[in-house]
Amino acid sequence: MTQNFDIPEIRTPENLVYKKTSVLTDNVLHYCPGCGHGTTHRLIAEVIEEMGIQSEVIGVAPVGCSVMAYNYFDIDMQEAAHGRAPALATAIKRVFPEKFVFTYQGDGDLAAIGTGETIHACNRGENITIIFINNAIYGMTGGQMAPTTLPDMPTSTCPYGRDVKIMGNPLKITELLAMLPGTYYVTRQAVHSPALVRRAKKAIRMAFENQKLDRGVSFIEIVSNCNSGWKLTPVQAIKWLEENMLPFYPLGDLKVNGELVKKSE
Amino acid sequence: MKELRLMKGNEAFAEAAIRAGADAYFGYPITPQSEVMEYLMAEKPYERTGMIVLQSESELGAINMVYGAAACGKRALTSSSSPGISLMQEGISYIAGSELPCLIMNVVRGGPGLGTIQPSQSDYFQATKGGGHGDYRLIVLAPSSVQEMFDFVSLGFELAFKYRNPVMMLSDGVIGQMMEKVELSEQQGRLTNQQIDELYPWATTGKKPGKERRIITSLELDPGRQEKHNLKLQEKYRKIETTEVRYETLHCDDAEYLLVAFGSSARICQKAMDLGRSKGIKIGLMRPITLYPFPYSIIEQLSKQVKGILVVELNAGQMIEDVRLGSHDRIKVEHYGRFGGMIPSPVDVLYAMEKQIIGG
Amino acid sequence: MAKVQGDVVIDIEQCKGCELCNVACPLNVLAISAEVNSKGYHYAIKVNGNCNGCSNCAVVCPDGVITVYRAKV
Numbered sequence A: 001m002t003q004n005f006d007i008p009e010i011r012t013p014e015n016l017v018y019k020k021t022s023v024l025t026d027n028v029l030h031y032c033p034g035c036g037h038g039t040t041h042r043l044i045a046e047v048i049e050e051m052g053i054q055s056e057v058i059g060v061a062p063v064g065c066s067v068m069a070y071n072y073f074d075i076d077m078q079e080a081a082h083g084r085a086p087a088l089a090t091a092i093k094r095v096f097p098e099k100f101v102f103t104y105q106g107d108g109d110l111a112a113i114g115t116g117e118t119i120h121a122c123n124r125g126e127n128i129t130i131i132f133i134n135n136a137i138y139g140m141t142g143g144q145m146a147p148t149t150l151p152d153m154p155t156s157t158c159p160y161g162r163d164v165k166i167m168g169n170p171l172k173i174t175e176l177l178a179m180l181p182g183t184y185y186v187t188r189q190a191v192h193s194p195a196l197v198r199r200a201k202k203a204i205r206m207a208f209e210n211q212k213l214d215r216g217v218s219f220i221e222i223v224s225n226c227n228s229g230w231k232l233t234p235v236q237a238i239k240w241l242e243e244n245m246l247p248f249y250p251l252g253d254l255k256v257n258g259e260l261v262k263k264s265e
Numbered sequence B: 001m002k003e004l005r006l007m008k009g010n011e012a013f014a015e016a017a018i019r020a021g022a023d024a025y026f027g028y029p030i031t032p033q034s035e036v037m038e039y040l041m042a043e044k045p046y047e048r049t050g051m052i053v054l055q056s057e058s059e060l061g062a063i064n065m066v067y068g069a070a071a072c073g074k075r076a077l078t079s080s081s082s083p084g085i086s087l088m089q090e091g092i093s094y095i096a097g098s099e100l101p102c103l104i105m106n107v108v109r110g111g112p113g114l115g116t117i118q119p120s121q122s123d124y125f126q127a128t129k130g131g132g133h134g135d136y137r138l139i140v141l142a143p144s145s146v147q148e149m150f151d152f153v154s155l156g157f158e159l160a161f162k163y164r165n166p167v168m169m170l171s172d173g174v175i176g177q178m179m180e181k182v183e184l185s186e187q188q189g190r191l192t193n194q195q196i197d198e199l200y201p202w203a204t205t206g207k208k209p210g211k212e213r214r215i216i217t218s219l220e221l222d223p224g225r226q227e228k229h230n231l232k233l234q235e236k237y238r239k240i241e242t243t244e245v246r247y248e249t250l251h252c253d254d255a256e257y258l259l260v261a262f263g264s265s266a267r268i269c270q271k272a273m274d275l276g277r278s279k280g281i282k283i284g285l286m287r288p289i290t291l292y293p294f295p296y297s298i299i300e301q302l303s304k305q306v307k308g309i310l311v312v313e314l315n316a317g318q319m320i321e322d323v324r325l326g327s328h329d330r331i332k333v334e335h336y337g338r339f340g341g342m343i344p345s346p347v348d349v350l351y352a353m354e355k356q357i358i359g360g
Numbered sequence C: 001m002a003k004v005q006g007d008v009v010i011d012i013e014q015c016k017g018c019e020l021c022n023v024a025c026p027l028n029v030l031a032i033s034a035e036v037n038s039k040g041y042h043y044a045i046k047v048n049g050n051c052n053g054c055s056n057c058a059v060v061c062p063d064g065v066i067t068v069y070r071a072k073v
């Protein structure tokens, strides 16, 4: 028997400091242990709860591991074809300009098959929020090369590593989107440590608040992990992410209030 | 007072969309239907009724925008021509799978591939037998006049919402481009968001406190539930087949020979029939108005009366398969068609009837 | 100065044993059990009473299975 360290006497409503948000359903997430999809879902749901917009928000799920995101968010949602979420969101926002509309998309969905929809929704300046989970791999289909797979990184379709000469270069789509006049807020975040999670949540909050301003797309990349695809334990994966993903995909704001953020060298 | 106007088919379609109280049009230019969006943009329907018009980055974008708006319970439509409709097939399959109502116009041009910008009816199979992946059906309406390009818009929306099913208008470059007098119906109001909430309990309009959330999806991984979903779709299609068949017959009462044609071909056949009758040949014409559901039973009935059927299409022989099914091979059924943008004259059709059916 | 006492409640049936909470805890309160839950996952457990209720574990938990309390004692 393990020793019991419970302190039941302090478990009172006044002392409650953290509890799963009611904007998430009770369904058990189907994601692998330690997957950043779950953390990001929770942050979005917390923001929706804190803004009190549960009845005003319509989400669009992608094709990818998060294809069934609608099982977890207790909000109205639509499931898009692979890559087409920004087209759905464009229409939803235009027919319901007063609602909050967001897409949730992986790197294959957003930066490969859906590049056209993504760039044009951003370029038109649709007044929506796009949450982009970059795990540098196709998680759902079993770990194939993604547009964001790092140079030399092995995947099931580049088992000897991504040879950029043959397979092309990783696409930094977030940098590209920041250049478009239709994006208002573009930022790159991560969710694998407490400080980063808290910062990412602020960014997500800002991205939803921005919809009240009608100034264009708020775009949040989350540099995330795919433990199954990377063939690492969750703890190894976050270390690998820090050492390999973050130098290539540096965290921070790229565009705020419609202005590109100047990087001080 | 009747409101009459001389209009192109494509323009009549666009005006009809505004007057039917449509909420949103999404499209991408392609000949021979570009007048639809040009007319809409010039008319500023966002000022007339609040209707949204948006030129998308591609037909893929357009059809997925239709998906998004339709899933919100809005009256959404798009139009294109054959190559663009091919690009839309992914979205159409998702719309059918998610059971969303919408209107899709195909002003058909000749194919395959980039083909030609000239009129054709070669997308009959694509429209009526599938197009995209999976077991699904579109309700397919075939206008044969500019008036029907107008009238079928509100009929299309009515059927789409009645069955939560995509409706396609299968027109062609002849009907889209020609000008005729049209009687315009009165402006219908767009539904308010509150009306949408009351009428369409499936629409994603934002989760109401204390109510179940609404999810629009075509995904169901559990085989048992996916089969059930498919069976439900099939049940809907059977209902459509028994209740929504529409067709027109001309001079069929005493006909010894039958022409079967839809859309622009039916107009040519009508002239051919008149020509034949003036020569004493008793020709009748059956024009399917719904291509799906196909009017099999009238074909069956007429196949017991006439000596032979000539199916006239601007393609290499597509609808003829349905006519043969309806006739149960009781009598001779032959096809006459021109394609690649070539249009037969009534004389050509009558000659084919005499040679392939009467003489043969 | 009042001491802060925290406590966490872990829904062990929903825990997937990823250990991210464990890594995030500044006071080494958490570890992974030797036993498994009904889904076969080793789950997060408390191994001391040092919790200060900082919530780090809960905010990094992908499955949202940790509830945190904090009291001044």
Ligand SMILES: Cc1ncc(C[n+]2csc(CCOP(=O)(O)OP(=O)(O)O)c2C)c(N)n1
Binding pocket: A063, A064, A065, A066, A082, A105, A106, A107, A108, A109, A110, A133, A135, A137, A138, A139, A140, A141, A146, A226
């Ligand atoms: C048209 C089409 N092509 C391919 C697929 C197969 N497919 C499903 S998910 C996916 C990749 C998803 O990767 P990503 O968007 O990075 O999401 P992740 O699973 O990594 O979160 C692919 C290729 C599909 N469903 N539809």
Ligand code: SF4
Binding pocket: A030, A031, A032, A035, A036, A037, A065, A135, A139, A140, A225, A226, A227, A228, A229
């Ligand atoms: S396969 Fe990768 S992205 Fe998908 S749930 Fe597992 S860890 Fe997450």
Ligand code: SF4
Binding pocket: A034, C010, C014, C015, C016, C017, C018, C019, C020, C021, C022, C043, C044, C057, C060, C061, C062, C063, C064, C065, C066
């Ligand atoms: S982070 Fe959550 S799921 Fe992972 S071990 Fe801790 S409690 Fe369990």
Ligand code: SF4
Binding pocket: C006, C007, C008, C024, C025, C026, C027, C028, C029, C030, C050, C051, C052, C053, C054, C055, C056, C057, C058, C068
């Ligand atoms: S609340 Fe803080 S101190 Fe307590 S277990 Fe969690 S991370 Fe550790």
Ligand SMILES: [Mg+2]
Binding pocket: A064, A106, A107, A108, A133, A134, A135, A136, A137, A138, A139, A146
């Ligand atoms: Mg991915």
